Amino acid sequence: MEKVLFINGCVRPESRTMTLARRVLAGLDGETEEVDLAREGLRPLDLEGLRRREALLRERDYGAADFRYARQFAAADVIVVAVPYWDLSFPAALKVYLEHVMITGVTFDYSPEGIPFGLCRAGKLIYVTTAGGPIQGANLGFDYVKALAEGFFAIRDVRCFSAEGLDIAGADVKAILARAAAEIDWG
Ligand SMILES: Cc1cc2nc3c(=O)[nH]c(=O)nc-3n(C[C@H](O)[C@H](O)[C@H](O)COP(=O)(O)O)c2cc1C
Structure with a gap:
């Protein structure tokens, strides 16, 4: 499975x-594990965390508790990321999570020439977002996640589903969400 x-x-x-993310999840076969960023309360990498990480990597202690998010990410077949469009990007909690996932020797590594290569199992990443206004080519959060997914994790199929203009006065929110849901159903 x-x-x-x-x-x-x-x-x-x-x-x-979240409404759109549920739609995506409903269309996927398999066992879902959720990382709820609001609940995890992850901390950004500070000096203490960085030193601990360096020591664990020196020991090649990839089973350390600190690396549990990276191990879970590397083991997934399909990754679904659901984040609102905030300040042209995504909430900072996702960046903090990604700091916990970017672990050399677990999710990616570097060739002797310094070129990253992926160690993740996933072949597909689906990014879901909704925006108050039009995104107009400035989906910087998705572009960043796509760059990491393709360049570091070697995930080949990276796609985004979005619903835009939801906070514009007079917007037919139901209709916009229904259109996005239909796009999700078509794949
Ligand atoms: C902190 C914050 C920042 C936002 N920044 C933007 C933005 O840069 N551009 C935009 O179009 N909408 C922005 N919005 C509106 C949200 O993208 C929009 O309401 C979205 O649908 C919220 O997703 P949710 O319903 O899943 O919470 C922002 C909302 C918040 C709360």
């Missing part, structure tokens, strides 16, 4: 992004 890793970066209880 495929392992689906759902990285839930939705913040509001009434999240529209």
